[in-house]
Amino acid sequence: MAALVTLRTAAREAPDGVDSKSPAAKxxxxxxxxVKEAGRRLAPRDWRWLRQLPLEDxxxxxxxxxxxxHLADAVNDARAAIRAAVAVHRDVDDATLLLLASDPEPEVRRAVTARILGAAGG
Structure with a gap:
């Protein structure tokens, strides 16, 4: 998974003005x-598969x-790092933020606070 971003970065950094038939362009x-194929394969996975994925990867x-x-499923994940990622996700709704604001883990509550302050321009 970590290689995905490396590949994406490499794809964006293709030199301009390179002949389309050159080895570098190919x-x-x-x-x-x-990168496109990896993104396509990641998208349709259901949460049962995703919740078993090691976070360090x-x-x-x-x-x-x-x-x-998968935000509705991820909000109930046992891992605080996943719930914190839900709190800062661009598609999270207000009801989910309210639910996460009362999370027992300080990491999750901090993420909710950061999201609210960021949305308010603070």
């Missing part, structure tokens, strides 16, 4: 295809992508 196209960008569409 490699950049291969990287872009790999995920970077924040990948976690954000995986949570999209």
């Amino acid at each position: 490699q950049a196209a291969d990287v872009a295809r790999t 995920l970077n924040p960008e990948d976690l954000d992508r995986l949570l999209t569409g």
Whole structure:
């Protein structure tokens, strides 16, 4: 999973003005295809699979992508790091934030506070 961002970064950094038939351009196209395929494969997974994924294998960008569409399931995850990621996710609704504001873990409550302050421009 950590390699996903590395590949995405490599795809964006393909040099301009490179002949489309050169090895560098072909490699950049291969990287872009790999990134697209990885994103496609991650999207349809259900939460049962995602909740077994080790957090240390995920970077924040990948976690954000995986949570999209699974916020209702992820809010009840046993791992505080997942609940904190739900709190700062761009698609989280107010009812979920209220629920997470009373979470027993300080990490989750801090994430809710940061989200509210960020949304208010504070």
